[in-house]
Amino acid sequence: MSCTVSMTVNGKTVSREVEERTLLVAFLREHLGLTGTHVGCDTSQCGACVVHVDGRSVKSCTTLAIQADGATVTTIEGLAAADGTLHPMQAAFREHHGLQCGFCTPGMVMSAVDLVRENPNPTEADIREGLEGNICRCTGYHNIVKAVKAGADAMQGAQAAPVAAE
Template sequence: MTTTVTLTVNGRSVTRQVEPRTLLVQLLREQLLLTGTHVGCDTSQCGACVVHVDGRSVKSCTMLAVQAEGSSVTTIEGLAADDGTLHPMQEAFRENHALQCGFCTPGMVMSAVDLLQNNPKPTEHEVREWLEGNICRCTGYHNIVKAVLDCAAKSGGQRIAAE
């Protein structure tokens, strides 16, 4: 038994047939081939699978694809401009060496973008608190926090857009 799911992914309308138990992360990775969204734990603990659903960060390993019906989903692939220009948060991660193995990076970036949409001038403590749901296996937290604060400073206290 399958059901039809229609949503907007990275600005493009998508319709797919899914089993009712299909997770959003499975739809993104397996059917849409958007493999930048990583699966780390399947239990909502690591944050590697964070995407934006209607502008809010969501752990896509615990959301059913059918729950995203009619929603707008942005993945890490949807942050960069069509010409390849990095999103300001992606650029801040690059400039501040805020990645090591890179496994957590997409989820960290997506969570950090959501933070600056909600709080454009976070303190270091607020950044660390916001990112508690994202685990870095390499313990690269110092440069990740530095990157988020750098992006916030460069945005001049303005909210940064996810797309």
Template structure:
């Protein structure tokens, strides 16, 4: 079986995987980073979104071996070392942008990239930008509010808010 090595949440991670092992399976089953979820089998729901080399990626859509040598950030790596929530995480809590929590990690990871790439986000941009993430609980209303607030907070923190 191939060996794969990458940096996950700032720490080196190595493991033996089958060629068919998906990045999400490597994260969940081998590294026990179970914050990244699997909600579908067609790359539609976005519960598995992580950042690979700074870009949001559905980790059910790439093989673990494709992440060889990459910097991977999962939801577990988003808050500061002292536990201080990332502004986007804090905004989701403040605006009740989550209910059952299952879509939340992917939703937050997508939102962080969306906010980072787009200064002055509008509601329409947020709704379009989150098209790849399904939530069945919130009706999106509070997620949209949270992402707008989180994006504003991230703007305020720049450049300190290095992930």
């Protein structure tokens, strides 16, 4: 059985006819060609597939595309500014060498952004607990934790800057 699914992905409205069983991650990767979102496991454990649905981090491998019908979805491709300027969290991952092979990175960054949204000043323990649903095999997490802390500070700074200018 097929169905029509419509949503806003990275600011663009999209609509596709898909099988009902189509997962959100397959919708993004196969139907929209947004291959930045990865599939690293089949038990909803690794977090490589994390995207934002209506601003909240979601494992897109465990979400049906139809569940996101009408939603606003942001993937890693949509995180940087339109002019290509990296999101502060992306920039922090680069600065602190928070990635190696890059495969877990999109999910890790998307989780980190949502983590900071919920907790703007996370401690190291908060960050480690908050990223418990994202597995990285390369970095040993050490530099990811540093990057998320720096990214959180930068996100705070980015929000504070206009206020300071007033």
